[in-house]
Amino acid sequence: MKKYILGMSSLAVLFTFSLNVWAEDSEHESEKAKNYTQATPVHSSMQGKKNYHKECSSCHMAYPANFLPARSWKALLNGLDKHFGENAELDAEDKRSILTYLDANASDHSHSRFAAWINRSISPNKTPLRITKTRYFDRLHDEVPTRFVSGNPKVRSFSNCIACHRGADQGDFDEDRVMIPGMKRWHD
Numbered sequence: 149m150k151k152y153i154l155g156m157s158s159l160a161v162l163f164t165f166s167l168n169v170w171a172e173d174s175e176h177e178s179e180k181a182k183n184y185t186q187a188t189p190v191h192s193s194m195q196g197k198k199n200y201h202k203e204c205s206s207c208h209m210a211y212p213a214n215f216l217p218a219r220s221w222k223a224l225l226n227g228l229d230k231h232f233g234e235n236a237e238l239d240a241e242d243k244r245s246i247l248t249y250l251d252a253n254a255s256d257h258s259h260s261r262f263a264a265w266i267n268r269s270i271s272p273n274k275t276p277l278r279i280t281k282t283r284y285f286d287r288l289h290d291e292v293p294t295r296f297v298s299g300n301p302k303v304r305s306f307s308n309c310i311a312c313h314r315g316a317d318q319g320d321f322d323e324d325r326v327m328i329p330g331m332k333r334w335h336d
């Protein structure tokens with residue numbers, strides 16, 4: 149009986165701990181995070197985030213979830229066997245947990261003004277599979293000369309965010325910290 153009570157209380161501690169981590173980690177406003185934790189078990193989205201960074205960052209950085217709507221992530225995860233010329237297939241359990249995380253943090257499930265702007269730029273009947281093939285991305289990058297991208301062996305393609313946004317894997321895309329390889333300093 150004593151053992152049982154001990155087990156229960158450490159479980160409770162674990163649960164509050166993961167709830168706190170989720171709240172701090174969340175890109176949502178706290179209200180949204182609260183709604184989300186009610187709808188989905190906390191551990192599954194935490195596991196999903198971990199799996200996402202583990203499974204989706206070996207060939208390129210793990211792109212921030214809020215740069216694409218949920219339907220895009222779903223389509224990407226459902227087509228991993230033919231992923232831009234690569235086979236990136238995962239087992240069903242990993243896929244499910246990754247999708248849970250991406251879905252909850254997708255642009256159309258985020259409340260930031262940036263996410264709202266992204267959503268407005270994507271037609272509701274389109275499901276882009278690339279961040280770099282969206283209108284909002286073009287608008288953010290239309291002043292970047294292609295000789296600094298495709299013509300640049302240190303960049304090669306716009307999909308390589310981290311070549312120019314050095315803090316991209318931490319979610320830092322601030323234009324003040326952009327450094328294009330081979331270009332002195334970016335200024336508008």
Ligand code: HEC
Nearest residue numbers: 203204206207211232234235236277278279280281305307
């Ligand atoms: C085996 C290598 C590999 C793995 C693993 C991989 N990808 Fe990719 N991914 C690619 C390649 C190659 C491209 C195309 C890059 C380019 O055009 O420069 C790409 C492109 C993308 C793009 C579009 C980038 C853009 O141009 O906007 C997204 C989104 C993406 N991957 C998501 C994922 C997700 C989600 C996972 C994990 C489930 C994943 N990738 C795992 C190889 C991979």
Ligand code: HEC
Nearest residue numbers: 279288291296297306307308309312321322323326334336
């Ligand atoms: C060749 C370099 C390069 C690559 C690669 C690149 N960017 Fe950028 N990005 C820029 C530059 C330069 C700006 C600033 C544009 C301006 O000031 O007009 C910018 C601006 C942005 C901004 C707006 C930042 C702000 O402070 O307003 C976002 C968001 C962004 N990029 C996201 C991405 C994402 C996501 C990727 C990868 C899918 C990516 N970028 C790839 C060069 C790059």
